[in-house]
Amino acid sequence: MNREENDLEKIKTGIPGFDEIAGGGFIKNRNILVQGEAGTGKSTFSMQYLVEGIRQYNENGLFISLEYDPIFLIEDMKAYNWPINEYTRENKLSIVAPKGGLENPSNMNVDDLINFIFEETDKVNAKRLVIDSLNSLEFIFSKTENYRKEMIRFNSLIGDLECTTLLISELHNNIYTYLSHGVINLFYTKVGANRLRGIEVRKMRGTQHSSYTHAMLIQDSTGIEVLPTEIDFNL
Amino acid sequence: MIILATIIIDPFISEVLSSINLNEYERKAYLSILEEGKVVARNISRKSGIPYAKVYQTLDALIDKGFILKDDGRPKKFYAIDPKTSFTRRLEFLEREWRSQQSLREMNVEKILPSLVLLFNETKPQQKTEGGVWKIIGLEEIFNKVDTLMISVSKRILITSNNSKLINQLLNRVYRPNLEIIIRSQKIPENYKDITFIKIPVSNSSTICVIDEYAMITIFEVKNNYTAVLTKMNEMIKSYLSDIEQGGE
Incomplete structure (x- = not known):
């Protein structure tokens, strides 16, 4: 551990096995990019981060869905037996789409x-925030005169909300890879006739984290579990 | 808390803050910080109703204007400077700014004035001159011209008119002690001392005022609209001689 790591307060995600490979969890109130191709488990990882925050650490959560109807999202998560409806009723968890719905998101400016x-x-009173997705944000930012400046401003303003924020993105090179304090890569790669799941902490400032890609499971009823074993998709 | 709630809605305080160039968001943010002490941006937004996306630029403006300071660190905390200091500095700054702007305005006016005067002289509708003869439109302009001519009067004023009202108005403007004033009219006005009246038949169509025998204003009135022709003898002669030199008649 370096000096900075000692000084920074961390929060555990509560996702089994993940905090161990991430050097103890996320640095509190920082923005983390969670990226991967379709079907890699980005939404599941992010929702589990919110659910475990409420269940284990008494930290309320907010899921901003910019491109997927919250009703479908809740239905998709039913397989895991998470008490999402209960948390929503208790005002501990909120899953929302932008004002005016998803039908015409282009009307929304930064x-x-x-x-x-x-x-x-x-x-x-959210302490954990998920924004899905960066690609929708990029569409909104593309309407501004200075994309990079607006992205930096957005990152700074969201950073000051005192929430630890996950920003979901499809896997591609973007400015947020540099702006964010951490980058988590998720994989669902074909190996032979099968597909295997993996997770990598690509970047986590001020933290000694695993440099391996680790095997990851998505279990019915419990959700994601990260294994300490590394995985090589080339085998 | 209750006191500040009163301050926020106090229109006089709002007006004073506005007069030193604090906009609505800046006023709200400043008063919120005064109440809260040291406070983060999102709480200022919550308290004052300033949209969160606008709160940082509002606070930066308040820092630039010398009303608040911020701590380093995340999230940044903002706090007020002693109002005695910040307001004194602000007033001094605005005074300097005003002087600077006024100085610039004066300099610029000085630059453009000659060309504007030139333009005015070329196009002014009230007075048209040709060879020492001016056409003047409007009673006010006529009187202004009489006032100008009276600056250099030394001997005598001669007014020929049957318009009593106009005679009285001209007398009010031209009367000077030790100046000979002669009025020629069919109607002799009363209550004027040291003025010579000569009762003779006079045309009703115009009023003539001769000043020191070098300038003559002939005033015509049609349905309360006044027009005058001013003739300056010396300039008429000058123009005439100039025309002869240039081969004219």
Whole structure:
């Protein structure tokens, strides 16, 4: 551990096996990028992060869905037996789409989005925040005159909400890879006739984390479990 | 808390803060910080109703204007400077800024004035001159011209008119002690001392005012609209001689 690591307060995700490979969890109030191709488990990982935050650490959560209907998202998560509806009723968890719905997201500008996130965070006193997805954000930022400047401003304003934030993204090179404090890569790769899941802590500033790609399981009823064993998709 | 709630809605305080160039968001943020002490941006947004996306630029503006400071670290905390200090500095700054702007304005006006005067002289509708003869439109302009001519009067004023009202208005403007004033009219006005009146038949169509025998204003009135022709003898002669030199008649 270096000096900075000692100084920084961390939060555990509560996802079995993940905190061990991430050097103890996420640094509190930082923004982390969770990226991977379709079907790699980004939404599941992020929702589990919110659910475990409430269940184990008494930290309320907010899921901002910019491109997927929250109703479908809740239905998709039913397989894991997480008490999502109960948490929602207790105002510990909120899963929301932007004002006006998803039908015409192009109407929302950067300021609208920032204000929307701020208001929704306030409503549930969220300490954990998930924004799905970066690709939708990029669409909103693309309408501004200075994409990079607006992205930096967004990152800074969201960072000051005192939430530990996961930003979901499809796997591609983007500015947020550099702006975020951490990058988690998820894999679902074909090996022979089968597909195997893996997870990698690609970047986590101020933290000694595993440099391996680890095997990952998505279990019915419990969700994600990260294994301490490394995985080589080339085998 | 209750006191500040009053301050926020106090229109006079709001007006004073506005007068030193604090916009609505800046006023709300500043008063919120005064109440809260040291506070993070999102709490200022919550308290004041300023949209979160706008709160940082509002706070940065308040820092630039010398009302608040911020701590380093995340999230940043903002706190007020002693109002005695910040307001004194602000007023001094605005005064300097005003002086600087005024100085720039004066300099620029000085630059453009000659060309504007030139333009005005070329196009002004009230007075048209040709060879020492001016056409003047409007009673106010006529009186202004009389006032100008009276600056250099030394001997005599001669007014010929049957318009009593206009005679009185002209007398009010031209009367000077030790100046000979002669009025020629069919109607002799009363209550004027040291003025010579000569009762003779006079045309009703115009009023003539001769000043020191070098300038003559002939005033015409049609349905309360006044027009005058001013003739300056010396300039008329000058123009005439100039025309002869240039081969004119």
